[in-house]
Amino acid sequence: MHREVVLGVDIGGTFTKYGLVDQSGRIYLEDEISTRDHKIIEDFIMALHRHLDVHIDRKKERFTIKGIGIGAPNGNYYTGCIEYPPNLVWKGRIELVKLIEKAFGVPAVLTNDANAAALGEMLFGAARGLNHFIMITLGTGLGSGLIVNGEIVYGNDGFAGELGHVMAVQNGRQCGCGKRGCLETYVSASGIKRTVFELLAEETADSEFRKITFSRLSPKMITTLAEKGDPIAIKAFEKTGYLLGRCLADSVAHISPARIFLFGGLAKAGNWIINPTKRSLEEHLLPIYRNKIEIVPSALLNRNIAVLGAAALIWKRLEQQGEL
């Protein structure tokens, strides 16, 4: 059997996930390689190529890869470059699209990982038919993809949609970007950890967290302890949702979306994070926006949404260029 597919790639700080995806969103092959172990970008691309070849050789099917879509932190759609990524091993300005196209011999297109996630939700998840929505990805940091009039908002320079760095708290926590009080220092896997430790300092309540080191703590443990009634865990979700809802109220005042999706490890906490976020959103919204906006977990929480979104991006490009 011969199949026409694209390669969808989701580059993260630690791992890079990839998949061969057909035009209907079906994934034929899915795996990951280490990002961090390949300190030189050319080595990384070679490793990805080799890894994929080995997998394809094992299959009984023949694949034609028509193009490559990539989601990566600080990936710029317009320039095809990853520009000054704070959390990747590669530094400066990496001409990823150029290098990938040279190595694979097919067209490639790049965007940031949160935009890819938004596209994935739009094409294969619960945002089908929505023209105005926001995707919030809660990983180590907080990423966001904004959809207006059915299109990703790239902005003038390709870097629109950095909600992780809006000001959540004046003179607040130190952020990796050099500023203080950025939303992602409160609302993200690392943000909620910082909140747990802040609460351990502020409150006297007994808590399982008093026996856990900062390094070992994960968002999943916070959910587990919240379910057991740990007061610090519950309060940490309350505080996290409060700040997320307050900042999202300002995002609504910008683009007035129909729905806001949460994706990533912290989103898996479900109502522990959704409910306080909703309450705070409604409290801080301008009256005309109240009781209109849904906040829901992504419908693709347990799938590789960014791989799917990156694949969707290149399928779209190929279509536009009449190469199908």
Next chain:
Amino acid sequence: MHREVVLGVDIGGTFTKYGLVDQSGRIYLEDEISTRDHKIIEDFIMALHRHLDVHIDRKKERFTIKGIGIGAPNGNYYTGCIEYPPNLVWKGRIELVKLIEKAFGVPAVLTNDANAAALGEMLFGAARGLNHFIMITLGTGLGSGLIVNGEIVYGNDGFAGELGHVMAVQNGRQCGCGKRGCLETYVSASGIKRTVFELLAEETADSEFRKITFSRLSPKMITTLAEKGDPIAIKAFEKTGYLLGRCLADSVAHISPARIFLFGGLAKAGNWIINPTKRSLEEHLLPIYRNKIEIVPSALLNRNIAVLGAAALIWKRLEQQGEL
């Protein structure tokens, strides 16, 4: 001479301005009527009709009015209604497009006044060719129009772009909308007045403002006194620009515009307001956005930008519907 024109209407709390505008943006007739004196919407529309007829009769030219574009506070593009305007004499939900179309017998289209201003700048001002920009209108309140991919952002409900109500200061000044700390309670004609009076309370500096009542104070007087070196006036602009720049940094993180335009009475203060806004914007931007974004006064500061924008809106609609 026979001319094909549209009627552009800019409804404000006190006055309604209107003009007959051809497709190239030339205004043939321009005047205003009172908004406030017509407590019933049907009376207002009749007054506008009569006023216009009198003017046209006096002219040597014959006009065919092809359609009517309207900018109004809380004007909703999708529904054609003014919905719960806080600053107009008419209350509730006013079916303006329906009423106007019935009275004039031509198609009409409605948007809010700040969106109309953004359209005016895009078609006849300094935003020609820009696909991503923000228009901030500084009147009694603060309005905004967002342009993404060359189109006004209306959002899911038609009410996108309410930057006057993002949170500028946590637990800050009381706003007419029922919330606290909204940007327009600091950055607007009334906002800077409140800041002047706050500074008179906080500081001991001698100032001309100590002889002026709150009711009499105008933004123009603040500019005049700043030029004379009045320390309270200068500080009031500094504080106003600081908060505007800080909030705009968050707007940039949403849509990454090429340029931000300021329109309205306070924008006429020029560098008194522009310079502190720029400094604060750069200070609060994520590094990737720095030194890219221009903040400039509207190129149509002394013209009726909203009348022009409303006219542009209906010309565009007529074009799309093939009625030209």
